[in-house]
Amino acid sequence: MSDPTVASPFLGLSQTIRPLPHFSRAILRVGLKDVARASERLDLALPIAACTATGGSAMGALWLGPDEWLLIGEAGLGNGLDWMAGITEKLGDVVCSLVDVSHRQVALEISGERAEIVLAYGCALDLSITAFPVGMCTRTMYHKAEIVLWRKAPDRFHLEVWRSFARYVEALVRQAESEA
């Protein structure tokens, strides 16, 4: 279950933004030659192509770098410790690093026909559907904050930001809504 006792730094809903409920996250770092084995153990194909994400039934994996994935647990998986323990057990003797970052970052969904423009207010990437297709994910910048941006549908983006930057990003997104 998403845990309602986890504090959210966001103000809340607006026209285009929806703070996402808390979910478990981990950073998995594993060398290229062990990726296949890790994928097999996790029953989840860690994406190899740069800047792409895959979603399994219980977990999503975002390519952040050639040896770095953000694993995202879906809601309904219990508390973070169990989730982490489960993955650790699955990975077994795969030489890798798994670190719980469930609370390091928080997520916003930005959606609607103006989502692209609201993001173009602070993100220098070309966000058109051809340049940034559905399923693409990457670290980048929104104004002066580092974010992870993941396009889940033509008009729906998932944005992750470190917790201390959340208000900064949210304030700018809200200004973008009224100005862009």
Place this chain on the structure above:
Amino acid sequence: MTSSFRTASGGRVDRDRPVNFTFDGKAYVGLHGDTLASALLANGVHLVGRSFKYHRPRGIVGSGADEPNALVGVRRDAARYTPNLLATQVELYDGLAAVSQNRYPSLEYDCMAVNDTLLGRFIPAGFYYKTFMWPKGAWDKLYEPRIRKAAGLGVAPTAPDPDVYTQRYAHADILVIGAGPAGIAAAQQAAASGARVILADDRPAMGGSLLAAADTTVDGEDARAWLRGSLAALAALSNVTMLPRTIAFGYYPHNWIGLAEKLTDHLPYPASGQPRERLWQVRARQVVIAAGSIERPLVFPDNDRPGIMLADAARTYLQEYGVMVGRKAVIVAAHDSAYRVAHELRAAGIEIAAIVDIRSPVPAAQSARDAGLRVLCDAKVEGTRGRLRVSAITITADGKRETLACDTVLMAGGFTPSVHLFSQSRGKLVWDEAIQAYLPGESGEAERSAGACRGRFALSEALADGAEAGRSAARDAGFSPMDLPIPSAQGARACGGGGHIGAVPTGADLSRAKAFVDWQNDVTARDIALAAREGFLSIEHVKRYTTTGMATDQGKLSNINALGIVSNVTGRSIPEIGLTTFRAPYTPVTFGTLAGKARGDLFDPMRVTAIHDWAAEHGAVFEDVGNWKRARYFPRHGEDMHAAVGRECLQVRNQVGIFDASTLGKIEVVGPDAAEFMNRFYVNAWLKLGVGRCRYGVLLREDGFVLDDGVVGRLAPDRFHVTTTTGGAARVLAMMEDYLQTEWSDLKVWLTSTTEQWSVIAVQGPKARAVLAPLVTGIDLSAEAFPHMSIADAQICGVPMRLMRVSFTGELGFEVNVPSGHGRMVWEAIWECGRSNGMLAYGTETMHVLRAEKGFIIIGQETDGTVTPDDAGLGWAIGKAKPDFVGKRSLARPAMIAPDRKQLVGLLTHDAATVLEEGAQITDPLDPRAAIGHVTSAYHSVALGRSIALALVRGGRARMGHTLHVPMPDGAITAEVVQPVFLDPEGARIHV
């Protein structure tokens, strides 16, 4: 309601919508669609300003971005006053209040005009360099303040800008700059290929020269009707973004172009909160520059009186705004465009007293004569008359000197391609002898110029050139151009290249007369000739010596004539003289637009911890540490910092305090080679650190100086919890990644930042254990089970906890790491539990005092990039047996082991009440000439009842017990050198 100089019909102004405005407090009426300049001219007002140096009366010269004189201030309210706007670009709105600049007390009577009549001949080129050289020091105190008062353009507003400015990144396959005929033709072709096109134009109405194209057809249709249809068709396309009122002000590397879009300046009542301007940062695959051309003024004596204008500007006022710039005009011609102007103005009812052509007879002259116009050829221009408005011009033609009465003199000097953006893009300019102008040559970027800005002046040429540019841009951007037909124009009188450069032939003595080259900076032909004679041969030097081209108009009108004059005086060709650099911005851009959202609270990210709101609710005073907000102290009942910190310190020493240490950097180092990595990276020995134990780590740069420090805990054989300083978190992680990725790829170890995963709640003081014990589960906090420098995972308040027993205060201490989403909940639980134990919350200032009492260093305070571990008294931390670690080799360099290095010591002032100033220099009373060190930290210690200080002192450890001086303005403060540990040197308070 018609103004006296408005034609009965014509133009694109709305004659049914009169607009009231004021200029210098006087009320006028214009029409919707006017600029301030066209509305003033419609009211017969030419005099709009005083010149920069001589305070000569000045009128409107041009009709667009090239205007040098008509700088005005527009005031909406006290905070919304914008100086230095061009009246030719200010759109009229109801209630507009504009004022002239650079005059005192009024435009008509300006006291400073004495500069012109009396002092004028004493302000030659290089005046500032020659005159204000001495006496030494007089520049700051005497000259500069007076010059600043007398000079300067406009007045800055005094209140903060209340407007909102917005911004957007955009990506275009093809960016077309300029929506004149070439730009529109290019956009049509580019858009037809399916490419994403942005079309930007600085004016409110797109169309450029087409807006004033009378008697012209395009594709068989009236040119202005064709324009309307073309723009509507472009606007209807989903792949085209049309940006009127948008100036492309800067062209930066890799096709990165800055656009400034004006959103509300033309509105009488902008909606509250609506952005005033938008900064577009456009990345374009291909750029088409269709920036058009700038008309050349003519340099002749007294060519700056109000009523003396550019000829095509006069035609533009007539055709676009239905405004007659005067009743009776003389046109000074150096280019055939004069004849087109003459015909169109006469048709509107303006008397053309004569066309004074400085050239030998041209075919157009004969047809003008046939049409009944008076044309004088091979003419010289001797001067003009008129105080606040030109009243006559004196010329010589056919050997006869003649004074022609008039109220307007129009200058037709030809056209200069606008190559500013091309030049900014690092394209190479090439001098074209036939056109007598610099044209775009080899591009430095994925860019092409089209139309008048590359010398294709005639309408049909410009349309064809634009269409071809649009097609090739589409091709180069990876699209297949459609073969749209190229628009063809008829009836437009072709205006080709040529024209005149430099001073116009005259019988007058140009070493005495004022023939202006740069209107805005008051630079005359005499000044430029003088500079050339004084040996300034490079145009870059002439520019700086005379200031020509250095005003806000960046020499749009003046540069080419300055070149011509230098060429004449030095006998060198224009290409030999070279060209000054064209710099961004093309026209001035507001600071608001450039700043965008980066102002106020959003200037930088304001990083806050999960406990920040609690601290704010409890009255914390915050300080900035990097981007973080940290609680500095918690004053009660109007306490000042000194009182609050004293109280907080005592409470921690005697009872217990709670402190938000969440901002500390945290890195989880994981992998089979984690210990080996730590061993290579930090100075300490890590291989034997037991699981569950912590160690204070010191990190050097490769040059041997201390970079960072922090406590490191071993969670498992292959897992370390590394803490860094708050400010060093990103730096240390980046440096670790650097070594792992580029030097030690043999190591199987990975790094993950966990700074924000954990809220860190420090509980410090003799009662710390008592406070925490009831809340934790799964761990025994006793001294035996969990001694100082232990780390363990357990639970607190039902959530996971990573507990460290560490102390930066010298007291029994714990740092409770909990997932940050639970940070505030746990903090409040500890707070509730602690209150019965006398707990209070303390801030960074108290933390600083407590650690200084213990002699613990702070990176960046006791270190400054030149401090070795030994200097800082941290030599004990180095793993002596290790063959290598980052920075080890540097520690063996001779200078790093010299005995007189600055070493960390304590200082106790002889007067216990005196707190030294941090940063103060330290001298040896036996040899006071040189500073031997400086104070790094100094506080009043309540626990010790006196002041304490830490300092870096040359050979400090050999000076124990010595008295040193800290010289201050009121005399030296004496202090004794002591060990840098003031309290509990045995550490008895920690190990309980």
Place this chain on the structure above:
Amino acid sequence: MLIIDCPYCGARPELEFSYGGQAHIARPQHPADLCDEDWNGYLYVRDNPKGVHAERWRHIHGCARFFNALRDTRTDHFLATYKVGEPAPKVSRP
């Protein structure tokens, strides 16, 4: 703002990158064996060419990888980017 072709992520805006100084300067295997002068050279002596420069960049706000680039210091144009450990590609020197 420059466009930099990250060998992993492709063309990306400069603000996602950090600069890392001259490329191909390996840390000595055994620093203790170096004389002071050689160590000084490793620490401080760098090229400052007018023209092609091999330099390190890091896609710090992207894939976080260090990589190398050949940049013409006169034009700011990148001639090539390549992964750490790969030799500098041959480029025609303009």
